[in-house]
Amino acid sequence: MTYAHDMTTTPTPTRTTTSGVGLPSALRFSVMRLARRLRQERRESSLTLTQLATLATLERTGPLTPGELAAHERVQRPSMTRCLTSLQSAGLVDRVPHPVDGRQVLVSVTEDARAMLREDRARREMWLAQRVRELTPDERERLRAALPVLEKLAAG
Numbered sequence: 001m002t003y004a005h006d007m008t009t010t011p012t013p014t015r016t017t018t019s020g021v022g023l024p025s026a027l028r029f030s031v032m033r034l035a036r037r038l039r040q041e042r043r044e045s046s047l048t049l050t051q052l053a054t055l056a057t058l059e060r061t062g063p064l065t066p067g068e069l070a071a072h073e074r075v076q077r078p079s080m081t082r083c084l085t086s087l088q089s090a091g092l093v094d095r096v097p098h099p100v101d102g103r104q105v106l107v108s109v110t111e112d113a114r115a116m117l118r119e120d121r122a123r124r125e126m127w128l129a130q131r132v133r134e135l136t137p138d139e140r141e142r143l144r145a146a147l148p149v150l151e152k153l154a155a156g
Contacts, residue, residue: 027153038124038127038128041123041124041127042120042123042124043119043120043123045116047090048083050073050075050079050083051083051086051087051092052120053073054069054073054080054083054084054087055087055092055093055109055113055116055117056117057069057072057073058093058107058108058109058113059109059113059114059117062108063096063106063107063108064106064107065098065104065105065106065107066080066081066084066105066107067080067104069084069107084107087113091110091112092109092110092112092113092116093107093108093109093110093113094107094108094109094110095107096108
């Protein structure tokens with residue numbers, strides 16, 4: 001099922017995805033709408049999506065050098081340097097000397113950043129949990145069955 005849509009109308013199902021022809025378009029559209037809706041559940045923040053992604057990566061991986069972090073986030077090193085400077089000014093990251101390479105520093109999240117990320121995730125998960133509860137049992141099961149496929153697509 002694909003969606004015939006423009007910016008002013010609600011998506012209307014069409015038949016093209018039964019053969020798979022319009023599946024990529026329909027999937028892209030649905031995923032983008034869900035991502036946008038989840039972003040709307042974020043508390044008001046002066047942080048950019050790049051800054052939030054940087055904090056989440058550091059929380060998940062532990063301390064990294066700015067170069068490692070830039071590579072992980074797929075941004076240029078100067079962009080990451082500006083991002084980290086801003087985050088450090090906001091008290092959300094710390095920089096410490098690298099234990100082996102004196103020319104490097106390691107960047108890690110502060111407790112304030114951890115608390116902010118926890119609150120942000122809880123708010124978005126609460127919204128999503130409510131939406132999932134509104135689905136029928138059959139819809140929830142189909143969604144559960146689709147999760148491994150979505151993970152496979154995301155990993156590619």
